[in-house]
Amino acid sequence: MNFQLSHRAKAIKSSPTLTVSTLAKKMKSEGIDVINFGVGEPDFNTPDYIKEAGKKAIDDNFTRYTDSSGIIELRKAIAAKLKKDNNLDYNPEEILVSPGAKASLINILLAVCDLRDEVIIPSPYWVSYTSQVNMVDALPILLETGPANNFKIKARHLEEVILNLSNPKALIINSPNNPTGSVYTRKELQKIAEVCLKYNILIISDEIYEKLIYDGLEHVSIASISKEVKESTIVINGVSKAFAMTGWRLGYAAGLRQIIKSAGRIQSHTTSCVNSMTQKAALVAITENDGSIEKMRKEFEKRRNFLVSEFNKIDNIKCNIPEGAFYAMPNISYYLHHNTRKIKNSIDFCEYLLKENHIAIVPGSAFGADNYVRFSYANSMENIKEGLKRFETGLKSLSK
Numbered sequence: 006m007n008f009q010l011s012h013r014a015k016a017i018k019s020s021p022t023l024t025v026s027t028l029a030k031k032m033k034s035e036g037i038d039v040i041n042f043g044v045g046e047p048d049f050n051t052p053d054y055i056k057e058a059g060k061k062a063i064d065d066n067f068t069r070y071t072d073s074s075g076i077i078e079l080r081k082a083i084a085a086k087l088k089k090d091n092n093l094d095y096n097p098e099e100i101l102v103s104p105g106a107k108a109s110l111i112n113i114l115l116a117v118c119d120l121r122d123e124v125i126i127p128s129p130y131w132v133s134y135t136s137q138v139n140m141v142d143a144l145p146i147l148l149e150t151g152p153a154n155n156f157k158i159k160a161r162h163l164e165e166v167i168l169n170l171s172n173p174k175a176l177i178i179n180s181p182n183n184p185t186g187s188v189y190t191r192k193e194l195q196k197i198a199e200v201c202l203k204y205n206i207l208i209i210s211d212e213i214y215e216k217l218i219y220d221g222l223e224h225v226s227i228a229s230i231s232k233e234v235k236e237s238t239i240v241i242n243g244v245s246k247a248f249a250m251t252g253w254r255l256g257y258a259a260g261l262r263q264i265i266k267s268a269g270r271i272q273s274h275t276t277s278c279v280n281s282m283t284q285k286a287a288l289v290a291i292t293e294n295d296g297s298i299e300k301m302r303k304e305f306e307k308r309r310n311f312l313v314s315e316f317n318k319i320d321n322i323k324c325n326i327p328e329g330a331f332y333a334m335p336n337i338s339y340y341l342h343h344n345t346r347k348i349k350n351s352i353d354f355c356e357y358l359l360k361e362n363h364i365a366i367v368p369g370s371a372f373g374a375d376n377y378v379r380f381s382y383a384n385s386m387e388n389i390k391e392g393l394k395r396f397e398t399g400l401k402s403l404s405k
């Protein structure tokens with residue numbers, strides 16, 4: 006059969022992280038003790054009170070299709086959460102519950118993007134943004150950021166980029182950020198929002214790491230800047246990261262009824278709904294609190310403080326302090342230029358550390374930042390300490 010894949014399928018490149026993670030899995034299966042810093046999920050278990058709600062839903066035979074946009078109690082609870090935490094007023098018709106924030110994002114992109122619409126993505130970026138924008142036949146436009154502004158975009162730069170585009174449609178902003186950990190202040194968001202309003206750009210605000218924020222900083226949803234900004238924003242959030250519920254699959258989008266309704270119609274023809282017991286578990290996660298969320302956050306903060314201060318003691322390694330999420334992104338460019346192993350890029354670098362020192366980290370090229378690598382500190386303190394030793398040993402022998 007002369008079979009041709011779609012242009013869409015061909016445009017999706019396999020993730021550069023795959024080489025390293027496949028190799029790490031193979032080494033683990035061979036009994037090699039690999040410390041994995043690649044994971045993008047909390048290492049904690051889902052808190053018991055949430056698990057109980059999921060089990061109860063099964064016992065109560067709450068196991069059938071639900072309203073495609075999510076059960077009404079959950080959408081009401083999300084509306085109450087958005088009011089309480091973010092000072093945002095939505096009604097349940099303005100909320101769509103999807104199988105993960107990832108699904109929320111693609112539903113929204115499918116609802117708003119036409120062929121060759123331009124979607125602005127600050128770089129370094131979470132890898133699925135560019136892939137999803139490609140999948141909906143729109144064009145990802147990368148907006149470079151750097152350590153000097155803690156990897157945050159500036160309104161002035163955003164405006165310059167917009168002025169050079171033909172069909173600017175949306176900006177995806179992610180605070181706290183994966184992979185950089187940066188957190189935008191209200192003032193910074195205000196300026197960015199002003200530019201978006203001026204040029205009629207839809208803001209897609211991914212706030213999935215909202216609860217993982219450090220140094221007493223406040224998470225600000227860009228939608229809360231003003232009524233007009235709220236009407237130009239779709240807020241994306243979910244339960245994966247805050248409640249250690251990555252495998253349950255539940256995220257949500259909140260925004261203009263017209264967009265949410267269209268995204269909901271798309272979802273009704275694809276995944277139908279989020280599995281029913283997960284919706285019951287998420288309802289409890291969002292409405293109750295046994296203190297475990299804050300305990301996890303504090304533990305992440307402790308690990309971040311240790312990891313980043315240790316990185317900055319290592320010769321020729323520089324690491325900005327991430328203010329949220331659970332990733333640290335040290336700059337490794339010195340070692341790309343000074344090594345005895347013909348290492349030229351972050352993929353070679355990560356492969357070397359995996360093979361020689363048995364630590365798995367993610368090459369920065371996966372996020373559009375080849376001078377960096379990403380460590381996830383969703384890992385025990387013991388592993389972080391041992392991993393750091395291995396990292397330093399690896400660097401020493403690299404430059405010998």
Ligand SMILES: Cc1ncc(COP(=O)(O)O)c(C=O)c1O
Pocket residue numbers: 045104105106107108131179182183211213243244245251255256
């Ligand atoms: C920035 C960002 N947004 C969204 C997601 C997806 O979250 P979910 O598990 O809800 O699909 C992730 C997961 O890694 C993420 O890092």
